[in-house]
Amino acid sequence: MMKRKLIAKAALLAVMCATAGYATAAKTLVFCSEGSPEGFNPQLYTTGTTFDASSVPMYNRLVEFELGTTKPIPGLAESWTVSDDGMTYTFKLRKGVKFHSSAKFKPTRDFNADDVLFSFNRMGDVNHPFHKLAAGQSFGYYSDMGMDKIIDKVEKVDDSTVVFKLKHPEAPFIADLGMDFASILSAEYADNMKKAGTPDVIDREPVGTGPFQFVSYQKDAVIRYKAFDAYWGGRPKLDNLIYAITPDASVRYAKLKANECQVMAFPKPADIELMKSDPAITMMTKPGLNIGYISFNVEKKPFDNKLVRQALNMAVDKATILKTVYQGAGIPAKNPIPPTLWGYNDKVVDYTYDPVKAKALLAKAGYPNGVEVEMWYLPVTRPYNPDGKRMAELIQADWAKIGVKTKLTTYEWTEYLKRSKQGDQHSMMFGWSGDNGDPDNFFAPLLGCEGVKGGGNTARWCNKDYEALIQKAKLTPKQDERAKLYEQAQVILHEEAPWIDLAHSVRFTPIRKEVLNFKMAVFAHHHFEKVDLAGK
């Protein structure tokens, strides 16, 4: 009896020592995430919460985005070439990339072309054995991005070369391949699970090539990952990454303060000032991938006159709007794309606030005694504009100073959208959030001639020179050449002033001081592969 007790005690002691040693030696970062993921295969879902828990830590794509920018960089593809007609993309795959192993799967080979074929054909080929899904599941993003209309076929040349044949040229294609849905899964894993009679396991028990590998998930509570030692991009500095699922923003903040987590997702705007003044917390900020603007309907008087549009641009005191409407959560805009997007023309000089000059310009345009205009303001809060009505009132007051009398109008949101598509508006407040990191995603639908017909171009402005530039950019495969074309397009936009570019709203991520090398992504994802913890 004595002996047994002794052994038990010794065992307990050993366990305690082991766990204590583990706790101090291992670097563990806890991230307070905002919700449970829908699942762990990013091909199947569309929410940022799910991508944060799947594609970001555990998977890679052929193309990745340089962290903090929207610049596509090599991922699982080391390099790529595009044919002159822009229809054939040839990818050279990275060698020596390992897949994670799990309880049910031990990879016997490195990543190769078969994995790329499996991942894409599964989504695109209706006859693929892994294409059929349970009720309610679909490859949502793949079809939303129109991939079935873009990709003709995916072919394997050899183990490290894959060719994508397109149905038509599509310059943003490389950026599209960097999106979460394009994550690469293991074909070998899929085969093994199919043989075992449990094909659906590949969607539930994730195996990828990413920096972290899956350990366990307790629904609505915690997701555990550990560093993947054989990660091709270098083993992460953290040993363990834990997501503490905490849906309430105030509680996330409390946990961050109490050091129960070191990074938190999506703070409440009301808490931001308080967090900034907290010595334990560093507030990271980054302009969102969006634009809030006012468009002038150039089909209507007086907005058909370029000088009027320029005068109205000069008459708006952006600094005050940013202070009172965005309350610091925005940066002034001078181009329709945010500065984090490639192709942004920083040389464009914004119209400075100058009511005297604006009034003179208005007189020159033929309105010496001022003019009456109408402006529609947003009836709802949008990510790019926290308070449309307040903003409208400020602009109304600004314009009054140069003799412009503004009638403010709004409609219920769906009505607002419907009427703006018909072109009923005079000047109107609007905005846009980009979703693939390609400038075309802003320039074409919002300001292109097609957009006038489609209704997305609320300025109904169709400029031949601008249109030629953006159309050429769409067909140009090389990114630096495309960037130059977009820079020129921005010069025309500035001169022609179909819009007032107001602001890019800012995103916030509070982290604790001991977190090192944390960088905010442009998309609302949280990346930890390069993150380290100080003092451990």
Next chain:
Amino acid sequence: MFGFLLRRVGLVIPTFLGITLLVFLLIHLIPGNAVEAMSGERGMDPARYAQMAHDLGLDQPIYMQYFNYLGNLFKGDLGMSIMTHTSVMSEFKTLFPATLELSFCAILFALIIGLPAGILAALRRNTVLDYSVMGASLTGYSMPVFWWALLLILLFSVTLGWTPVSGRIDILFDVPPVTGFMLIDSLLSDDSGAFKSALSHLILPTIALGTIPLAVIARMTRSAMLEVLREDYVRTARAKGLSPWRVVGIHAFRNALIPVVTVVGLQVGTLLAGAILTETIFSWPGIGKWLVAAIQRRDYPVVQGGILLSAITIILVNLAVDLLYGVINPRIRHRS
């Protein structure tokens, strides 16, 4: 006693059927289309729609659908979650122990403090003590749960640092689920710190969830005690010279307990409602949080199943309370 039992259980059956009917109709009463709601797919092509309607049995007459629903129910099949593609029943089974553990602690907390507080207030009627108990319970009863919970976190976790902010256990302990009850599982996990951590994580949610039942129990106990203390048998007992402890503890308390038991039974509904808020704020992985998420994501099979299972829980607890009632108060079971 047997007849009493039979009568009570007999009442449960129609109640149960009524609830299943309501929950079943839920899917047909929501705006939109039952096939789309059940499958989670929008804008299907007609062939797929027909197939889906057939697979889900939604092409049959409505009374047949109801019988199928009941049939599946008895097999323990509540359908699949649209979100996670696992069976609603298996999700419920993993999450329910968390809610049960929290609710049990909350009601225990409410009883341990509420009963003595109510008795003391009754015995010291119209004194400062009485007024304080009544004042405090009124405040507790009127406090919005989510606000109270945040206040507790702010004070005890953030400012004083005494208790953890949220979750069921320190995330660094990887306790394997055996029973689903964290207090038990952490004891089984051979990590001496785990149990302490689980216990400390329970404190704030228990207080947050237990406050309203505590207030109700304290007030109910007080008024029941006052009622009983006026009765002849108490006066007789006192006149016989029994010790005040015997008078209050045995004679009065036992009789005062009867209405209190009813109130405790009724609090189960309040507890489950409160659990929705408490679990969301404390990131407590129970059925409250599960239901909220399901409603937000329009995961109808989960909403349906969650409501049904919660309702069954309430019915069963009320049945248990009724039976307990019969034990404490023999008069009840003989009344027809």
